[in-house]
Amino acid sequence: MSENWMTEVDTRFPEPTNLHPEIPHPARVYDFLLGGKDHFPSDREAGEKILAMGEGGRTAVRANRAFLQRAVRTLAELGIDQFLDIGTGIPTAGNTHQVAQQADPEARVVYVDNDPIVLTHARALMSGPGHGVTRVLQADLREPEQILAAREVTETLDLTRPVALLLVAVLHFLKDSERPGEIVAALIDALPSGSYVVLSHVTDEVLTDEEVTGVGVAYSKVPTGMNLRTREQVGQFLTGVDLLDPGLVLCPFWRPDGEPAPEANRVSILAAVGRKP
Known part of the structure; x- marks a missing residue:
């Protein structure tokens, strides 16, 4: 790889395709809950159903974003300088590339998302200098082989060296019939020893039955739905990696x-970071 890659910003973003504003998309609903402006009425409708149950939904997505930032900072401090962020969502302040490249300006980041609006905003956000090596790929988590073989990945990341794989708040948008465990295993298997997995996933363990029903209603128009899983089920995604302390926790x-805020015990998102032996 050319050393020029260490300072250049790749601006060869393809034009986004298959934008369907009438269908709510997880990335845009997430943006609404974070207080962003990059969403459509269909996304806002889904998000407002979440907020109708209280501020727990907004608290949860903010806590998830804070976890992402802490995890990336931790791994950068451990010497990880390559990040593959799948299901990244719409780039906002404090995203992976900003946290990683603040710790190490030469850190390389590839964002992957299947929502074309993510590409549009990534192009705008990263069109100027000062972003290190950061690239964006429009692709679907359900096709891990295509992600790993994509030019955006192979030209940016050296898969013979440790990589941080980020699967943050994305696996709950895969149904059991789509075999998410096999997808995660395929991605981990492709990474060398010493790589890390950063994972978060919505759980039902702290939700009331009424809240579980409400989440289902809120995401009923999202084609994937919201697939809540137990701690045991989420832990199975991390089979074969050694969890960093404190393990799999809210x-x-x-x-x-x-000190976590009192409402932290009600944040319905499990999170963990694991190292591939």
Whole structure:
């Protein structure tokens, strides 16, 4: 790989395709819950159903974003300088490339998402200098082989060296029939020893029956739905990796910067970081 890659910003973003604003998309619903502006009425409708149950939904997505930032910072401090972020969502302040490249300006990041609007905003966000090596790929988590073989990945990341694989708040949009465990295993198998997996996943363990029903209603128009899983089921995605302390926990409790807020016990997202032996 040319050393020029260490400072260049790749601006060869393809034109986005298959934009369907009438169908809510997880990335845009997430953007709404974070207080962003990059969503359509269909996404806002889904998000408002979440908020109708209280501020728990907004608290959860903010806690998830904070976990992502802590995990990336932790791995960068451990010397990881390559990040494959699948299901990244719409780029906002404090995203993976900003956290990683603040710790190491030469860190390389590839974002992968199947929502074409993500490409549009990534192009705008990363069109200027100062972003290190950051690229974006429009692709689907359900096709791990295509992701790993894509030019955006093979030209940016050296898969013979440790990589951080980020699967943050994305696996709950895969149904059991889509075999998410096999997809995760395929991605981990492709990475060398010393790589890491950063994972978060919505769980039903702290939700009431009424809240579980409400989540189902809110995401009923999202083609994938919202697939809540137990701690045991989420833990199975991490089979074969060694979890960093404190293990698989509600995301506010993964190496918090300070004392978690009282409502942290009600954040319905499990999180963990694991190392491939």
